[in-house]
Amino acid sequence: MKNNLFIYNTLTRKKEEFKPLNPKHVGLYVCGPTVYGDPHLGHTRPAITFDILFRYLKHSDYKVRYVRNITDVGHLESDGDTGEDKIAKKARLEELEPMEVVQYYTDRYHSYMDQLNVQKPSIEPRASGHIIEQLQIVEDILAKGLAYESNGSVYFDVEAYNKDHHYGELSGRNIEDLLSTTRELDGQSEKRNSFDFALWKKAAPEHIMRWPSRFSEGFPGWHLECSAMSARYLGTEFDIHGGGMDLLFPHHECEIAQSTVCNGHTPAHYWMHNNMITIDGQKMGKSLGNFITLEQMFSGEHEKLEQAYSPMTVRFFIMQAHYRSTLDFSNEALQASQKGLDRLLEAFGKLDQLTASDASTFSVQELKDKCYAALDDDINTPILIAHLFDAVKNINSMLAEKATLTSSDLSELKALMQNMVVDILGLSAAESNSSEGNDELLSETINLLLNLRIDAKANKDWGTADKIRNELQALGVEIKDTKDGFDWSIK
Structure with a gap:
């Protein structure tokens, strides 16, 4: 059952009908976590957004290869290619090997994703396991004259690239804006232009994570890993690339530039970006120190939490806003989500109590059409949930013997609720107030x-x-x- 799915493509800035390269197979790449700390509420937004997309594509009879990477090297404290590697910094502070940090927080990330009922990707590669592929890209870009060496590091030449391509196509920027908004170089920088980005960085003496190359002992730039791993597992041209809005620039912009130089085209046909979770009007994140970890969400031990919230409540909360809209944290919204979830799952749990009649007093087919239309409209979960609550009203009316369904319509309603609530939205029917x-x-x-x-x-x-x-x-x-x-x- 292939559905008429439309996706908002960040690259073209419009909704487009989804037409995969292969009519039976879909390649999906999503930027995963940088594993140097416990996942927080903000990390749930991309995880759940693309989990629902993954589920819906499979429900639509596609075979999906879902690749979600683990960033375990090269993610510096600044997008300007400066500062300390975040994982190396954590390792130094805690007197651990960097890969101990990586393993510990990767395990914890997986544990929390399991609790949120986020399905595992098909492949979950790590940046540190693909250094060879990343160095091959560096060599290719250098050979084509769009990168340069400087003191053992290699940088992408954005100005040279922009002569034949549009750097900033994804984010709506242009190079003139970058020239006017970035700092003037003082003659001491390794870069020709401040907006050039690192493909390979020479490791400072104190830098723990390093690999040999003909340029220097160093490490790959952060943006390089996704170009290398998406091509490795999905090919140089695949269907969907996803991630948070905060990755749109510079990360995804740099990915497009790298891949275009190497392969002659952008890697993905559709670019999807989820918006942020905000708290007190600001993006929730580690850099601002205003985040709430999932451990705190589930235990209630945070000054901004009035109570503990279950994983399914958090999952349902994430679905209350369309993935491209901001979602503001509040206890009131979470408590409303908890009540709504309980009501939905209670009705779902009572489906088996319903008995068939000789006639139907409401249209299950109409309800089904509305649910699929919401999903096909760029995975519009708030509208889908509204239709599911219409189903809840009808279920409760049947329990009160104020509505009826024929045997075939009742079977159709049960199948629809199973598909929407459990299979696609991923809500655990086991969770209730019992x-x-x-x-x-x-x-x-x-x-x-x-x-x-x-x-x-x-x-x-x-x-x-x-x-x-x-x-x-x-x-x-x-x-x-x-x-x-x-x-x-x-x-």
Whole structure:
């Protein structure tokens, strides 16, 4: 069942009918996390946005190769190719090997994505595992005269590229704007122009993460990894490239420039960008220090949280705004999402209580058409959810014997709700306000906290380990450490 999906293409700035390169297969590449800290609420937006797209494409009978990368090298503290590598900085501060940091936070990212019911991608490559491919791109761009060496580093020559191509096509910028808004060089920079970007950086003596090359011992520029890994796993021309709006410039702009030089065309036919989650009117992120981690969301332990919110509540909250619109954090919005989710799942859980009748008093086909129309309109989850609540009203009317459906229509309604609620939106039908559901959630929360305590002890963070134990004991949880981990019970 191929649906008439329209996608807003950032590259052309309009909605376009989705026409994959291969009528049966779709190549989807999404920029994944930089793993140097716990995922926060802002990280859920791209994860859930593209999870729903992934689910819907599969539901539409496409075979999807979904590639989501892990950035574990080359992401400096500044987009101007300056500062310390974020992972190397974390490793230095915590006296760990960089790949220990990478593994620890990658595992935690996966754990939280599992709780949010985000499906695993088909392939999840790491930048550090594709240094050879990245160096090959550097050599290719140099050979074509659109990069230059400088003191052991290699930079992309944006001005030279712009003579035959439009640098800024994706973000709507032009080189004249960049010339007027970037700083004047003082003669000491390695770059010819301040907006040139690094393809390869020579490592400073204190830089931990480095690889040999004919230029220097160094590391690849941050933008290079996605060009290399998308081409490696999806080919030089694929269907959809996704990521957050904050990556549009310079990251995705640089990707297009690199790939265009190497392959003669942009890598993706459709570029999709989710907007940001804001808090007090500002983008939520680590750089501003205004973020709420998922651990805090699920435990409620943050000054801006009035309570703990379950993973499914957070997932449902993300869907309340269209992915291209900003979504502002508030306890009121999260609490409304929690109530709405409970109402939706309660009705879904009562479908089996419905009995068929001789006639139908409402049209399931009309409801189905509206749901698919919402998804086909650039994955419009708020409109889809509104239609699902129309279904909830009808289900409740049937339970109150104020509405009826024939046997075939009732089967169609059950299939529709399964497809929309569980298969596409990825909402867990097991989560409800029942005591059984609450007991399961409580058990999972205690196990999560005690596993975090084990991690803290392994990292010699005795203060955090003691705090978790003391807080749980104060709540009536008896903890017994064992050689295999822990046992616990509630007094």
